[in-house]
Amino acid sequence: MKDETEDKELKITTFEKQLEDEWAPMLEYFRDYPDKFLDFITPEDSKFRLYPFQRLYLRIMARYRITYLVATRGTSKSFLNILFDYIKCILYPNIKLAMLAPQKGQASAIAQQNIDAIWHFLPILKNEVKKATYQKDYTKLEFWNGSVLDIVPVSEGSRGLRKNGLSFEEIVNMEKHRESIGSVILPLLANNRQGADGKVSDKEIHKQIKYITTASNRQSYAWETLNMVLKTMEKDETAFAIGNDYELPVLFQQLDRGYIQEVKEDPSITPLDFNREYLSIWTGSSEDSLVQLKDLEDSRILKRPELSDTRKSTDKNTRYVISIDVARSEKDGTATTAMVVIKAKERADGTFTKELVNIKTYKGLMHFKYQARAIKDMVELYNASMVVIDANGVGQGLVDILMMEDERYPAYSIINDKDFDKYKTAGSLPLIFNLKSNSKETNASDIHNYFMSTVAKKELKLLISDKEMQDTLSAKEMDDFSRLAPAHIETSRFIDEVMNLKYQASGHRTTIKKVSSQMDKDRYSAVSYGIYYIYTLEKENLAKRNKTRITSPKGYFKKKKASFRVFS
Numbered sequence: 001m002k003d004e005t006e007d008k009e010l011k012i013t014t015f016e017k018q019l020e021d022e023w024a025p026m027l028e029y030f031r032d033y034p035d036k037f038l039d040f041i042t043p044e045d046s047k048f049r050l051y052p053f054q055r056l057y058l059r060i061m062a063r064y065r066i067t068y069l070v071a072t073r074g075t076s077k078s079f080l081n082i083l084f085d086y087i088k089c090i091l092y093p094n095i096k097l098a099m100l101a102p103q104k105g106q107a108s109a110i111a112q113q114n115i116d117a118i119w120h121f122l123p124i125l126k127n128e129v130k131k132a133t134y135q136k137d138y139t140k141l142e143f144w145n146g147s148v149l150d151i152v153p154v155s156e157g158s159r160g161l162r163k164n165g166l167s168f169e170e171i172v173n174m175e176k177h178r179e180s181i182g183s184v185i186l187p188l189l190a191n192n193r194q195g196a197d198g199k200v201s202d203k204e205i206h207k208q209i210k211y212i213t214t215a216s217n218r219q220s221y222a223w224e225t226l227n228m229v230l231k232t233m234e235k236d237e238t239a240f241a242i243g244n245d246y247e248l249p250v251l252f253q254q255l256d257r258g259y260i261q262e263v264k265e266d267p268s269i270t271p272l273d274f275n276r277e278y279l280s281i282w283t284g285s286s287e288d289s290l291v292q293l294k295d296l297e298d299s300r301i302l303k304r305p306e307l308s309d310t311r312k313s314t315d316k317n318t319r320y321v322i323s324i325d326v327a328r329s330e331k332d333g334t335a336t337t338a339m340v341v342i343k344a345k346e347r348a349d350g351t352f353t354k355e356l357v358n359i360k361t362y363k364g365l366m367h368f369k370y371q372a373r374a375i376k377d378m379v380e381l382y383n384a385s386m387v388v389i390d391a392n393g394v395g396q397g398l399v400d401i402l403m404m405e406d407e408r409y410p411a412y413s414i415i416n417d418k419d420f421d422k423y424k425t426a427g428s429l430p431l432i433f434n435l436k437s438n439s440k441e442t443n444a445s446d447i448h449n450y451f452m453s454t455v456a457k458k459e460l461k462l463l464i465s466d467k468e469m470q471d472t473l474s475a476k477e478m479d480d481f482s483r484l485a486p487a488h489i490e491t492s493r494f495i496d497e498v499m500n501l502k503y504q505a506s507g508h509r510t511t512i513k514k515v516s517s518q519m520d521k522d523r524y525s526a527v528s529y530g531i532y533y534i535y536t537l538e539k540e541n542l543a544k545r546n547k548t549r550i551t552s553p554k555g556y557f558k559k560k561k562a563s564f565r566v567f568s
Contacts, residue, residue, distance in 0.1 A: 027091060034058045034087045041124055048121040051252045053244065058084055060240050061210060068211045068229040070243030070280050074255035081167055081212045082114040088165070089147035090128050092204075095193050097165045098150045100185065102173040103471045110169060111139040111151035154180055163188040167210035172222040173467070175297040181221075215243075215276040217499045218286040219293035226282075246278040271518030272496050284499040285515045290448070291455040296495050299455070302463045303472055305487030306343065306357035309383045317346040320382040323530030324375060325522045326395040337362045337371050337398075338522035340494075341382060342530045350541030352534050354454070355461045359490035359523060372401040376409040379431065387412065388533045390525075391434040402432060435529050442532075445510045448503065450535050451528040452510075455498075460531060463491040494523040 030037035035055040042048055050058075054076065061067050061084045071077040085097050101107035112134055119126045133140040139151040150163075154177040166189065168174065174181065192206040200206075211229070216222045232239035249255040264274055275281040284293075311318050325338045341358040360378075362371065375387060375398075391399040391414070403423050405411040413428040414420040417436065436442050454460050463469070466488035470481055500519045501512045514521065 031091050032059070032062055034062050034084060034091075037087060037091070038122070042122060046121070051254075053248055053252070054080055057242070058087075060242060061208075062088075063205070064238060064240040065205050065207065066209050066211075066229055066232060066239040068226055068239070068241040070213060070215055070226070070241075072214065072244065072246045072249065072278050072280055074246065074249030075244060076249075076254070077212050078110050078169060079114045079117060081169060081210060082111060083118055084210075085149050085165070085167060086115075086118060086125065086141070089141070089143050089149050090125075090145070092164075092193060093145040093147060093196055095147045095164045096150075096162065097148070097167070098152060098161075098163045098188065099167045099169055100152060100154050101169040102177065103153060103468055107151050107153050107169065108135065108137060108139045115139070115141070154185060161188050162191050164191070164193040164206065165189075165208040165210075167212060170213050171211050171225060172213045172216040172220065173465070175221050175294065176300075178221040178294075215280045215282045217284040217293055217496075218282050219284060219289055219499060221294075223282055223286070243280045245280050270493060270496060272500060272516060275516075283496075283516065285502050288502040288504070290498060290501040290503050290512060291452055293495075293499055295455050295458055296462065296498065299458045299460055300462045300464045300468075300491070302355060302357065302461055303469065305463055305484060306341070306382075307483075307487075308381045311383075319344055319346075319385040321386050321388060321530050321533060322375065322378055322382065322384045323388040323526045323533065324395075324398070325525035325529065326371070326389065326398050327520065327522045327525075337366065337374075338526040339375065339378060340523065340526045340530055341378070341384075342527075342534065344534050344537075346541075350545060351538050353461070354459055354531055354534060356463065356491065356494075356527060358487045359494060359526075360486075361490065361493075361522065368398045368401045371398055373406070373408075375402065376412075380409075384431070386415075386433050386533065387431050388433045388435055388529045390436070390529060391417075391432075392436060399432060399434070403428070433533050435533070443509075447528050447532045448510045448512055450532050451524075452503070454531055460527075462495075463488045465492055490523065494527060497521045497524045 030040070035050055035058045038048075038050065057069060057077075057080050060069075061080075069077055081099065085099060089095060089097060099107065099111060101110060115132070128143050128145075129141050130144045131140075131142040133142075137153065141149040143149075154174060166185065168181075177185075189207040189209075192200045193204065195201055195204075211222075211225060213222055226241060229239050229241045233241055246255055246260055250257050250260065260278060263269060263278065269277075272283045275283055309320065321342045321344055323340050323342065327337060339360045339362070340356060343355040343357045344352040346352050360374075362374065378384065379387060387402070389395050389399055389402075399414070399420075402412045403414070403420070403425075405425070405428075411425050411428040412431045413424045414432045414434050415430045417434045420434070435447075466485045469484060469488050473481060497519060500515050501521060501524065502515055504511045504513060512521075
C-alpha cells in the first residue's frame with residue numbers, strides 16, 4: 001500500500017515538474033507561434049503544410065490586439081481566420097470567441113466549410129471539440145477545456161453576451177451594421193478571460209479583434225475601420241494592418257496567372273471590381289464624392305426586382321419610367337446601353353416615391369435597330385408611361401429609330417421638343433422625353449444636383465445585394481436565383497459607378513469627374529436622367545397646385561348673413 005502511495009505522489013510530482021519545466025514554456029511558445037503548434041501535431045505523413053505567408057499571418061494574429069488583413073481571393077484568409085480561433089480555443093482554456101459575418105447564412109457556410117477542412121487536414125484537432133453545433137444560421141464549437149467558438153451573423157440578438165475576442169469576416173459587407181457593431185458587438189468584449197486559477201493574466205493579450213476582408217470603397221465602414229487601425233498602429237504596438245494582391249497566392253500556386261488574366265478580360269467584371277478583388281486596391285474617393293456611400297447602402301431595401309408590370313388594376317397613381325443612357329461603343333465587351341426601370345408612385349402632395357426596380361445593360365456592338373427593339377420590348381413588358389433619353393449626340397441615332405414603326409411596334413414621338421414634331425406619324429405614341437442635357441432647357445448641373453439631393457434624402461430605393469437576396473430565398477425559391485440575381489448585381493455596379501464620381505462646384509454649377517477612367521458611368525447617367533424626369537413631373541404638379549391657391553387677400557375672408565333672433 002505504501003509503495004502505491006509513494007508511486008502516486010511521485011507521478012504527481014513528476015507531472016507538476018513537467019508542467020512547470022516543459023509544458024508551460026512550450027505553451028507560451030505556441031501562443032506566440034501558432035504555426036509551430038500545428039507543426040508539432042501534424043503527422044509526418046500528412047500532406048498538410050502551411051505556406052510562409054500563412055505562417056506570417058497566423059503569428060500577426062497571435063501577437064497583436066487588433067489585426068486588419070486585406071487579402072485577395074486565393075489567400076485562404078477565411079480558413080486562416082477560423083484556424084487561428086480554433087487554435088486559440090485550445091491554447092487558452094475557458095476563452096469565449098466569436099466570428100461574425102454580414103449575412104445569416106454566410107457566417108455558418110464559411111465556418112462549416114473551413115472547420116470541415118481543418119478536420120480533414122488535421123483529424124487530431126477534432127478530438128479537442130466536445131460538441132459541434134451546425135445550423136443554417138449558427139455554428140458553435142464547445143471544447144473540452146471550456147472554450148467556446150461561436151460563428152454568428154451581426155444582429156441585435158447578440159446584445160448582452162460576453163466574449164473575449166472577436167473576428168469580422170468580410171467587414172467590407174457590413175456597411176449596414178456599423179451602428180450594431182458599435183452599440184451591440186464591440187461591448188461584448190467587456191470582460192477579460194480568467195485563467196484556470198481564476199485570475200486575469202497581465203501577460204495575455206485581451207479583447208483581441210481581427211478584421212478579415214477584401215478591399216472596398218474609400219467611403220465604406222471597412223475603410224474607416226482600416227484607417228482607425230493604421231492610426232493605432234502608428235501610435236503604439238497593439239495593432240497591425242497587412243495585405244496582399246494576387247501575386248502572393250500565384251507565387252504559391254494557389255491561383256493561376258492565366259485564370260487571373262481571363263478574369264481581368266471578362267466583361268462581367270468591372271475594372272474597379274478587379275482592383276478590389278485581386279489587387280487589394282481601395283477604390284473611389286473619400287473627398288468630394290458625389291454622394292455618401294452610407295446613404296446608398298441605407299437605401300438598399302428592395303428585396304426583389306420587378307421584371308414586369310406588377311401593378312394592380314386599381315393602382316392609378318403608380319407608373320414605370322424607363323430611362324436610357326446611349327453609349328454606343330465600337331469596342332467588343334463594353335457597355336453600349338444602360339436601361340433602368342424606375343417605379344414612381346405619386347403622393348398626395350404631388351411628389352413621387354422612386355424605386356429602382358431593374359437595370360439592364362447591353363454589351364458589345366449593338367446596332368440602334370436592335371437597341372430600339374429592346375427598349376420597345378421593355379415598354380410593353382412594364383406598360384411604361386415614358387422613355388427618357390438624351391437625344392443629343394449619339395442618342396439622336398437611337399431616337400430616330402424609335403420614331404419609326406417596325407413590323408411589331410408603332411412609332412414613338414417626342415413630347416417635349418417641337419423640333420421633332422415634323423417627324424411625327426399618324427398613330428405614333430407620345431412616349432419619348434428628350435432630356436436635352438447640356439442645353440439651355442436642361443443643364444447637366446441640374447441633373448447632378450437633383451441626383452445628389454435625392455440620394456441624400458434617401459428617396460431613391462434600391463435593390464439589396466445579390467448575396468443578401470440569396471439569403472432570403474427559401475429552398476423552393478432557389479431556382480429563381482439566376483433569374484433575379486442580375487438586377488441585384490447591376491444595382492451594385494450602379495453604386496460602383498456612383499462612388500467612382502467626384503463633384504466639382506463652381507458657383508451654382510456642378511460638374512462630375514471620374515476618379516478612375518477605367519470605370520464607365522452609363523448606369524449612373526441612366527438613373528439620373530430618369531429621376532430628373534420625375535422631378536419635372538413634380539414641378540408640374542407644384543405649378544398646378546399653386547394656380548389653385550388663393551392669390552387675393554379677399555380670398556382669405558368669407559362672410560355670410562348673420563343669424564340672430566329679434567326680441568320684442
